[in-house]
Amino acid sequence: MLTAGAVLAALLTPATAHAEETGADIPRLTDRNGRVLTLRGWNIEDKAHRGEDALTAVTERHLRDLRARGFDFARLLVFWDDLEPAPGRYSRGYLRKIERVLDWAGRHDVKVVIDAHQDVFGPAFGHRGIPEWATRTDGLPFTAHPDDWFAEYFEPAVQRAFTHLYEDEDLRRAQAGMWRTLAARFARHPAVLGYDLINEPMGEPKPGEDLPTAARRIEREQLTPMYDRLADAVRSADRDAWLFVEPTPIVGEGVPTGLGRVHDPRVVYAPHFYDAAMEAGAGYDPGAGWIEAYERAVTAYPKRYRVPVVVGEWGPPDSSLPHMDRFYRDAMASLGRYTSGWAGYVWCYGGGYCALDGTGAFRVHKELTAEPYAEAVAGTVRSAAYDAGTGVYRLVYRAAPRGSRVTELSLPPGAWRITADGGASVVRRTAGRARVTAAPGGLVTVTVERG
Numbered sequence: 001m002l003t004a005g006a007v008l009a010a011l012l013t014p015a016t017a018h019a020e021e022t023g024a025d026i027p028r029l030t031d032r033n034g035r036v037l038t039l040r041g042w043n044i045e046d047k048a049h050r051g052e053d054a055l056t057a058v059t060e061r062h063l064r065d066l067r068a069r070g071f072d073f074a075r076l077l078v079f080w081d082d083l084e085p086a087p088g089r090y091s092r093g094y095l096r097k098i099e100r101v102l103d104w105a106g107r108h109d110v111k112v113v114i115d116a117h118q119d120v121f122g123p124a125f126g127h128r129g130i131p132e133w134a135t136r137t138d139g140l141p142f143t144a145h146p147d148d149w150f151a152e153y154f155e156p157a158v159q160r161a162f163t164h165l166y167e168d169e170d171l172r173r174a175q176a177g178m179w180r181t182l183a184a185r186f187a188r189h190p191a192v193l194g195y196d197l198i199n200e201p202m203g204e205p206k207p208g209e210d211l212p213t214a215a216r217r218i219e220r221e222q223l224t225p226m227y228d229r230l231a232d233a234v235r236s237a238d239r240d241a242w243l244f245v246e247p248t249p250i251v252g253e254g255v256p257t258g259l260g261r262v263h264d265p266r267v268v269y270a271p272h273f274y275d276a277a278m279e280a281g282a283g284y285d286p287g288a289g290w291i292e293a294y295e296r297a298v299t300a301y302p303k304r305y306r307v308p309v310v311v312g313e314w315g316p317p318d319s320s321l322p323h324m325d326r327f328y329r330d331a332m333a334s335l336g337r338y339t340s341g342w343a344g345y346v347w348c349y350g351g352g353y354c355a356l357d358g359t360g361a362f363r364v365h366k367e368l369t370a371e372p373y374a375e376a377v378a379g380t381v382r383s384a385a386y387d388a389g390t391g392v393y394r395l396v397y398r399a400a401p402r403g404s405r406v407t408e409l410s411l412p413p414g415a416w417r418i419t420a421d422g423g424a425s426v427v428r429r430t431a432g433r434a435r436v437t438a439a440p441g442g443l444v445t446v447t448v449e450r451g
Contacts, residue, residue: 023299026299026303027306033404036379037375038377039193040071040410041071041344043075043076043312043346050082054079054097055097059104060108063110067108074105075115075313075343079117080129081123083178088177098185099185105191106189106191111193113192115195115244116198119200127149134165136171140156153202159204160204162201162218163204183234195234202248203223203248212255215251216257219247219248219259224261224262227243228264231263231267243267244312245268251297252273252276254293256298267307268308269301269302269305271298272312278327281321284316286323291330292334309339313343314344315353317353319363329368370413371386372409372411373410374409375409376406377395378404378407378438379398381396394446398441398443406436409433409435409448410432413431417451418447420444422444423444424436424446425437425438
C-alpha cells in the first residue's frame with residue numbers, strides 16, 4: 001500500500017494526461033479451461049499478528065462476505081518473516097494457517113493470489129516482510145517516520161537492504177527457497193490462481209540519479225533478473241499458476257516501468273494504482289488528468305511484452321473526501337479498459353482503507369466497486385462494459401468453437417434481469433451468480449439490467 005504520497009509528489013513531475021484507447025493490444029488472463037477471466041476483489045491481510053497469532057484476524061467471514069457482494073478474487077498477504085523465522089526453518093504452523101484461508105476461499109469460490117508482502121522491507125525497520133536475519137544495512141542510518149511511513153523507504157539503511165537482497169547470492173537462494181516452499185505446499189490447492197512474487201519492491205538510487213531514473217534502472221537491472229530467478233523457483237513445484245510481477249510504486253505517478261521481459265509463459269503485470277495527492281489527504285481532482293496519465297504509462301509494458309494486467313492494490317484512504325464518487329466511477333471505467341481485474345485495498349471492517357464499516361456495510365462510495373461482470377467467458381470477448389448511469393452491463397463475445405461452453409456472470413446484491421441472444425441460454429445459480437451457455441462459434445450478447 002502506497003501512503004505518504006507527498007514524498008513522491010515532491011520528487012516527480014506528473015506525466016501529461018492523454019486519453020486514448022489503451023486495452024486493445026493487451027492479452028487477457030485465462031483459466032485452465034481457456035476461458036477469459038475478469039477478477040474483481042480485494043486484498044485480505046493481517047499485519048497486526050505474527051508467530052502463533054499470525055492470520056488470526058482473517059476469518060471465514062471475510063471470504064463469505066466478499067463473495068456475497070459479487071467479488072471473486074482475493075490477494076492474500078503473507079509474510080516471509082512468519083514463514084521462515086530462522087534461516088532454513090519453515091513454519092509448518094504458518095503454512096497451515098495460510099491453507100485454512102485458502103480452504104475458506106475454495107468453499108466460497110474465490111480465486112486467490114498469494115502475495116509475498118513487504119512494507120519498508122521488514123521487521124528490522126518496524127514493519128513486516130523480509131526477515132531480520134535477511135536484512136543487511138552495512139551500518140547505514142535509519143530514522144523512523146511514524147507520521148509518514150512511506151518516507152522510510154528513502155532511508156539509507158532500507159535502500160541498502162534492498163540492494164543486498166537483489167545482489168547477495170545467499171539471500172537470492174533464501175528468497176528462492178521461500179518461494180519453492182510456498183509453491184510446493186499450495187500448487188494443487190484449487191483456490192490458488194497465482195503468486196505475487198514481491199509487494200512494491202524498492203531499491204537504492206545511485207549518486208546523482210533522480211527518482212524516476214533510479215526506479216527504471218532498479219526495475220531493469222535488479223527486479224527483472226530477480227523475477228526470472230523466482231519464476232524458476234516456483235516452476236520447480238508449480239507449472240500452472242500465474243506469476244504476478246510488480247514494478248516499483250513509482251509507476252503510480254505515470255512513470256513507465258523499466259522492467260524487462262520475465263521469461264515465463266504465464267506472467268501477469270501487477271502494478272498498483274495510488275495517487276500521491278489523495279494518499280496525502282486530498283480529494284479527487286477530475287481535471288488533473290492523473291488517471292489518464294497513469295493508464296497511458298502503465299499499459300506500455302503489457303503491450304510490449306504481451307502479458308495481462310491485474311492491478312494489485314488501489315483505493316484512497318478516505319473515500320468521503322470531495323469528488324470521491326466521481327473518482328470511483330472514473331477509476332472503474334479506466335480499469336475496465338485495460339486490466340483483467342483488480343484487488344482493492346483492503347477488505348476489512350473499520351475505518352481508513354477498509355471497504356466495510358464495523359457493521360459490514362460498504363463505507364461511503366466504496367459500493368461503486370460492486371458491478372455486474374463476467375468472471376469467466378467461454379470465448380473471445382468483443383466488448384464488455386457497465387454503464388453506471390443506466391445500471392446496464394453488456395457483454396458481447398464469440399463463443400469458443402470447442403471446449404467449455406459455460407460463461408460465468410457475477411452480480412452484486414440486488415434484483416437483476418439477464419437476457420442473452422445468439423442462441424444462448426441463461427441459468428441463474430444463486431442470487432449473485434448466473435451461467436450463460438452458448439452454441440460453439442456463436443456471437444452472443446448478454447445484457448444485465450437492474451430489475
